[in-house]
Amino acid sequence: MGLTQNYKLNVIQWYPGHIAKAEKKLKEQLKVVDVVLEVRDARIPMSTHHPQLFDWIGNKSRVLVLNRLDMISPQVRHVWTDWFKQNNEVPYYTNAKQGQCIEALAKAAQDAGIELNQRRKSRGMLPRPVRAVVIGFPNVGKSALINRLLGKRVVESAARPGVTRSLRWVRISDQLELLDSPGIIPLRLENQDAAVKLAICDDIGNASYDNQLIASAFVDTIIYLEAVASNLLPKNLLKNRYNFGSSDYTGEAYLHALAEYRYNGDIERTARQLLTDFRKGLLGKIPLEIPSQFANEHQEIN
Numbered sequence: 001m002g003l004t005q006n007y008k009l010n011v012i013q014w015y016p017g018h019i020a021k022a023e024k025k026l027k028e029q030l031k032v033v034d035v036v037l038e039v040r041d042a043r044i045p046m047s048t049h050h051p052q053l054f055d056w057i058g059n060k061s062r063v064l065v066l067n068r069l070d071m072i073s074p075q076v077r078h079v080w081t082d083w084f085k086q087n088n089e090v091p092y093y094t095n096a097k098q099g100q101c102i103e104a105l106a107k108a109a110q111d112a113g114i115e116l117n118q119r120r121k122s123r124g125m126l127p128r129p130v131r132a133v134v135i136g137f138p139n140v141g142k143s144a145l146i147n148r149l150l151g152k153r154v155v156e157s158a159a160r161p162g163v164t165r166s167l168r169w170v171r172i173s174d175q176l177e178l179l180d181s182p183g184i185i186p187l188r189l190e191n192q193d194a195a196v197k198l199a200i201c202d203d204i205g206n207a208s209y210d211n212q213l214i215a216s217a218f219v220d221t222i223i224y225l226e227a228v229a230s231n232l233l234p235k236n237l238l239k240n241r242y243n244f245g246s247s248d249y250t251g252e253a254y255l256h257a258l259a260e261y262r263y264n265g266d267i268e269r270t271a272r273q274l275l276t277d278f279r280k281g282l283l284g285k286i287p288l289e290i291p292s293q294f295a296n297e298h299q300e301i302n
């Protein structure tokens, strides 16, 4: 389990119509797919796992990708790698924006399909390219990753969730074909802690939440992580950016106080600024989830 904090927030729900259609088509396409590349956001690897994914993919090969490598520190990468190892998983970290660690992923996808062609050969059939599908929540970087795998921009990638609206096959090489799919998300976001993190990370549409609540929750998360896992966070990250520290504040109180201090009392503007600065990485490399056993205190708040 990742280290989490319970938010006392009202319900965040987001399920645009195109996602329902895409989910249906995706399930159909899965029948002809050999390998699933599950892409998650490295800042929130637990919250960007779709709870039904394992049911859908059955015993097909799966390659786990934690994208946005540039947004977590090497130390956080290390603790997640150890955690996944304990759970018999090997995560592939990528930075789809800059194109880092892409070859290793392409090889892993291809290797996962080697067995497929061995089976075909034993039945006297000709080898064919491995068919892989890229699955993940909206905005985690699926299209950017495919573009990197291809070495050129063919599928639209944009800084807002919900851009890819249909499924399309792309030939990466003679050995590998990829299916890009729109982000999928559970019909109901039962886990509201996860929903808040998705909102903070811009992984769900912004019409579904209140910026001020989400910015307050973001500051609460930082305060909380600073208390239990300060070794995994940049030091004084709020003070460094805004010249205004968060000691003795709750997230909401900090938002209001920062608005007074820097933004003429404009709380909405302050909330947007905090969220934008985090999303652009201007506050430093901040994980919003870490495995509980790596925190200073071995406690899970739930």
Ligand SMILES: Nc1nc2c(ncn2[C@@H]2O[C@H](COP(=O)(O)OP(=O)(O)OP(=O)(O)O)[C@@H](O)[C@H]2O)c(=O)[nH]1
Residues within 6 Å of the ligand: 067, 068, 069, 070, 071, 094, 095, 096, 097, 098, 136, 137, 138, 139, 140, 141, 142, 143, 144, 145, 156, 157, 158, 159, 160, 161, 162, 163, 164, 165, 181, 182, 183, 184
């Ligand atoms: N910093 C950083 N940004 C990334 C990375 N990968 C993708 N992005 C950016 O994240 C945004 C979303 O990327 P997309 O590739 O469109 O995401 P997607 O998962 O296809 O999104 P949907 O089409 O909504 O499902 C774009 O602005 C990308 O440039 C990464 O590794 N690091």
